[in-house]
Amino acid sequence: xxxSRRRGLQSRxxxxxxxxxxxxxxxxxxxxxxxxxxxxxxxTVLRTLPATTPGGRADATGVDSSAERGRRTVQAMAAxxxxxxxxxxxxxxxxVPFRPSVPRPLNVFRVRLVTALVAATLAFMVGLASAGRxxxxxxxxxxxxxxxxxxxxxxxxxxxxxxxxxPILSGPEKKGLCNAFFAGKGNAESGxxxxxxxxxxxxxxxxxxxxxTVKEFCADVLPAPTPTPTQGHQKTDKGAKSNNGKPGSSxxxxxxxxxxxxxxxxxxxxxxxxxxxDSNPQGSGS
Amino acid sequence: xxxxxxxxxxxxxxxxxxxxxxxxxxxxxxxxxLNYLKIQSSDEWEDxxxxxxxxxxxxxxxxxxxxxxxxxxxxxxxxxxxxxxRRKLRRRKTHPVPSELIEPYxxxxxxxxxxxNGIARKEAMARIRALPPDQAEVLLLRVFAGLSATEVAxxxxxxxxxxxxxxxxxxxxxxxxxxxxxxxPEQLRAI
Numbered sequence: 001x002x003x004s005r006r007r008g009l010q011s012r013x014x015x016x017x018x019x020x021x022x023x024x025x026x027x028x029x030x031x032x033x034x035x036x037x038x039x040x041x042x043x044t045v046l047r048t049l050p051a052t053t054p055g056g057r058a059d060a061t062g063v064d065s066s067a068e069r070g071r072r073t074v075q076a077m078a079a080x081x082x083x084x085x086x087x088x089x090x091x092x093x094x095x096v097p098f099r100p101s102v103p104r105p106l107n108v109f110r111v112r113l114v115t116a117l118v119a120a121t122l123a124f125m126v127g128l129a130s131a132g133r134x135x136x137x138x139x140x141x142x143x144x145x146x147x148x149x150x151x152x153x154x155x156x157x158x159x160x161x162x163x164x165x166x167p168i169l170s171g172p173e174k175k176g177l178c179n180a181f182f183a184g185k186g187n188a189e190s191g192x193x194x195x196x197x198x199x200x201x202x203x204x205x206x207x208x209x210x211x212x213t214v215k216e217f218c219a220d221v222l223p224a225p226t227p228t229p230t231q232g233h234q235k236t237d238k239g240a241k242s243n244n245g246k247p248g249s250s251x252x253x254x255x256x257x258x259x260x261x262x263x264x265x266x267x268x269x270x271x272x273x274x275x276x277x278d279s280n281p282q283g284s285g286s
Numbered sequence: 287x288x289x290x291x292x293x294x295x296x297x298x299x300x301x302x303x304x305x306x307x308x309x310x311x312x313x314x315x316x317x318x319x320l321n322y323l324k325i326q327s328s329d330e331w332e333d334x335x336x337x338x339x340x341x342x343x344x345x346x347x348x349x350x351x352x353x354x355x356x357x358x359x360x361x362x363x364x365x366x367x368x369x370x371x372r373r374k375l376r377r378r379k380t381h382p383v384p385s386e387l388i389e390p391y392x393x394x395x396x397x398x399x400x401x402x403n404g405i406a407r408k409e410a411m412a413r414i415r416a417l418p419p420d421q422a423e424v425l426l427l428r429v430f431a432g433l434s435a436t437e438v439a440x441x442x443x444x445x446x447x448x449x450x451x452x453x454x455x456x457x458x459x460x461x462x463x464x465x466x467x468x469x470x471p472e473q474l475r476a477i
Contacts, residue, residue, distance in 0.1 A: 015458075016451070016454045019450070019454040019457045020435060022457065023457075024434065035461050036461050038464040039464065042413060045410045047429060049317070070312065070316060074305060077342070078304070078305040078343075080344055081303040081347065
């Protein structure tokens with residue numbers, strides 16, 4: 001701090017002390033700084049203002065209105081004190097509790113501050129409630145209150161998560177889910193890929209995570225793809241029809257087809273064989 | 287006109303509703319209270335003073351303390367009446383005529399004496415009224431109520447340092463004001 005600034009602060013401090021002395025009466029007019037001499041005179045004038053009502057004068061009836069007012073005030077005070085209940089000492093006797101007859105004017109800043117605080121508290125509480133972190137009764141109360149506005153908040157004891165999870169694909173649910181995925185109207189190859197089901201989405205996600213298609217993912221739980229007998233039968237039928245329609249066409253192709261399929265198609269294969277056998281005499285006949 | 291040694295006896299009598307004792311307390315402080323209110327509220331100061339004294343009477347049974355404490359007690363009530371008055375004034379749609387404008391038309395007593403006394407009084411009041419309200423408030427509480435800076439601070443809800451700064455500013459401003467109008471100490475003393 002440079003010396004001029006220090007001098008300035010010191011002089012300001014001494015000025016304040018002088019002002020305090022002037023107002024408390026410990027500093028006389030002669031001791032006051034020269035520029036404050038008129039002020040000390042002014043303070044003296046203020047201190048010597050008459051103790052009676054300034055401007056008090058007699059009214060038209062010759063009664064001094066200020067004296068009359070004073071007398072009536074004293075009478076009213078005496079009446080109040082005479083009727084007053086037993087006194088009770090104040091701890092801080094001269095600090096009067098302030099009960100304003102006119103309400104305190106609204107402070108816009110305070111109103112805004114209080115509103116912001118209330119809003120922040122509400123938001124905080126709703127946040128805690130939606131996370132399910134409030135104590136039981138408070139959680140229930142907020143859940144009930146907000147449900148009136150269509151906002152779903154879990155009640156106490158419920159899990160905070162409200163979205164469906166779907167079955168765990170590591171357990172026996174996998175088989176059922178895979179069956180369901182490829183059953184019904186779903187595409188036999190890609191399953192119900194367009195479904196909104198959370199379970200099916202989980203299945204697809206799990207398959208993608210394993211780097212497989214859903215069909216490959218489900219291969220271990222679904223029955224092995226069987227030779228579809230309906231296909232063989234259809235072909236046999238077609239073969240029979242063609243045989244019927246076009247005599248002389250070869251039966252061996254069909255016969256070799258059946259041979260390539262397994263045991264399950266034996267019966268029908270025999271049937272077709274019998275047709276083939278039937279056709280052989282025709283062929284041989286021709 | 288301090289009551290001194292008699293204060294405790296007068297206070298005790300006043301608490302029981304003795305009119306002479308109430309009158310003593312009233313006369314002791316009615317002048318400073320009236321001046322304090324008159325300088326800060328150009329009109330209705332007499333009503334304010336009456337309300338202040340009625341409030342004093344209501345609170346007096348619970349008061350305990352010395353004469354200085356009683357002075358502070360009364361001025362605390364007067365200050366709060368003044369706050370009430372200012373709030374009321376802000377809400378009121380009418381603007382009453384200041385009493386100074388009506389006084390010349392009222393029947394007068396000794397015109398010469400009034401003129402001599404009134405000039406100094408009005409000059410002093412005008413200078414104080416020209417101050418910002420918080421500075422005037424501090425100054426008047428110190429002059430009329432005889433409160434220290436710390437007591438004024440407690441009454442106004444400010445820090446003592448703030449009160450000291452306010453009173454210093456008030457005096458500096460008054461000095462500048464008097465210098466501007468070329469009012470010398472001799473002139474003020476002569477009045």
